[in-house]
Amino acid sequence: MGAENANREEKIYDVAIIGAGPAGLTAAMYSARAGLDAALLENLSPGGQLAQTEHLENYPGFTLSQSGYELSEIMHEQAEHFGAHTVYDEVTDVELEGPVKRLKLPSGHIDARSVIVASGARPAKLGIEREAKLTGSGVSYCATCDGNFFKGKDVCIVGGGDTAAADAIYLSRICTKIYMFVRRDVLRATAIYYDRLKKLPNVEIVWNSVVEEILEEDGAVAGVRVRDRVSGQTRTYEVAALFVAIGTVPNSEFLDGKVELDQSGYVVADETGRTSAAGVFAAGDVRTKVLRQVSTAVADGANCAEACAEYLLQQQS
Ligand SMILES: Cc1cc2nc3c(=O)[nH]c(=O)nc-3n(C[C@H](O)[C@H](O)[C@H](O)COP(=O)(O)OP(=O)(O)OC[C@H]3O[C@@H](n4cnc5c(N)ncnc54)[C@H](O)[C@@H]3O)c2cc1C
Numbered sequence: 001m002g003a004e005n006a007n008r009e010e011k012i013y014d015v016a017i018i019g020a021g022p023a024g025l026t027a028a029m030y031s032a033r034a035g036l037d038a039a040l041l042e043n044l045s046p047g048g049q050l051a052q053t054e055h056l057e058n059y060p061g062f063t064l065s066q067s068g069y070e071l072s073e074i075m076h077e078q079a080e081h082f083g084a085h086t087v088y089d090e091v092t093d094v095e096l097e098g099p100v101k102r103l104k105l106p107s108g109h110i111d112a113r114s115v116i117v118a119s120g121a122r123p124a125k126l127g128i129e130r131e132a133k134l135t136g137s138g139v140s141y142c143a144t145c146d147g148n149f150f151k152g153k154d155v156c157i158v159g160g161g162d163t164a165a166a167d168a169i170y171l172s173r174i175c176t177k178i179y180m181f182v183r184r185d186v187l188r189a190t191a192i193y194y195d196r197l198k199k200l201p202n203v204e205i206v207w208n209s210v211v212e213e214i215l216e217e218d219g220a221v222a223g224v225r226v227r228d229r230v231s232g233q234t235r236t237y238e239v240a241a242l243f244v245a246i247g248t249v250p251n252s253e254f255l256d257g258k259v260e261l262d263q264s265g266y267v268v269a270d271e272t273g274r275t276s277a278a279g280v281f282a283a284g285d286v287r288t289k290v291l292r293q294v295s296t297a298v299a300d301g302a303n304c305a306e307a308c309a310e311y312l313l314q315q316q317s
Pocket of ligand 1 (some may be wrong): 018019020021022023024041042043044045046047048049050052053054055056057058059089090091092118119120121122142143144163251254283284285286292293294295297
């Protein structure tokens with residue numbers, strides 16, 4: 001074990017924050033600024049889903065020329081500036097009973113008097129054959145990350161929400177033709193997106209459609225077979241990529257049985273972030289809430305840090 005790990009394992013942090021997306025970064029900044037000794041755990045790189053957002057149009061005060069990635073970097077710098085300590089590792093298990101909580105990591109553990117869970121969410125999968133095999137070879141869950149690999153080609157998107165619509169708009173500037181397969185006969189996406197989609201000559205919305213099979217050639221996506229839910233007929237589309245944008249699932253598996261989760265796996269928590277376990281708070285996309293956005297994740301992070309500081313004060317008295 002390295003010297004840094006050994007030192008880390010001897011100490012008890014005031015608060016350990018799981019996940020450095022916008023919720024975790026804000027919680028870290030508020031906690032550190034309030035004088036708490038804060039560890040911020042991240043298994044990939046700071047920013048979470050925010051870092052994948054090319055144009056953040058709806059975050060107040062943030063201009064269109066900046067990307068979500070840039071905002072992530074600024075938020076991380078700000079949290080560290082106030083004293084939050086980033087640990088790059090994955091939380092694989094947790095012990096949440098008692099006054100000192102333990103987060104288990106492949107490199108050891110972190111002990112803390114309180115925990116803020118801000119582990120966010122990841123894209124939902126279609127669950128069809130070859131989806132896993134061809135991920136990275138034409139199947140993608142992030143148009144802004146992978147769209148450029150399919151410049152000048154025909155591609156398709158599955159989904160009818162805001163993310164799918166934003167992906168279609170983004171891809172329309174790069175790809176030749178974009179088929180958008182929507183399960184129902186309406187979009188869940190907000191009207192502003194629909195208005196923009198309608199004006200794009202190279203985007204075709206295919207209503208009442210379900211992708212049943214991914215076709216493969218030379219180890220990459222060559223097309224999709226799609227069923228019309230109304231007529232029952234199937235049709236093959238030759239596309240070089242399939243972008244899946246059908247929603248998200250929470251990163252909460254390591255909490256199963258440790259805090260209350262709802263049926264879909266989201267951590268049950270109120271506006272202050274309090275969960276069913278004392279001293280454990282949840283912020284951002286991982287918690288039960290109506291609107292999962294950067295602005296609401298940031299608000300959660302601030303509320304959680306405040307509730308956490310109050311909890312620690314009560315523990316001392
Ligand atoms: C393509 C795309 C476009 C979007 N566009 C917009 C938009 O325009 N406007 C908007 O407001 N919102 C947008 N969103 C949604 C927004 O990004 C999310 O609501 C927001 O990032 C949620 O923040 P979070 O901190 O709760 O979680 P996340 O951003 O998901 O961050 C969670 C972090 O936790 C880490 N983590 C997870 N599990 C562990 C573990 N066990 N151990 C350690 N670390 C862990 C992850 O690696 C990740 O970095 C978009 C999302 C996507 C995917």
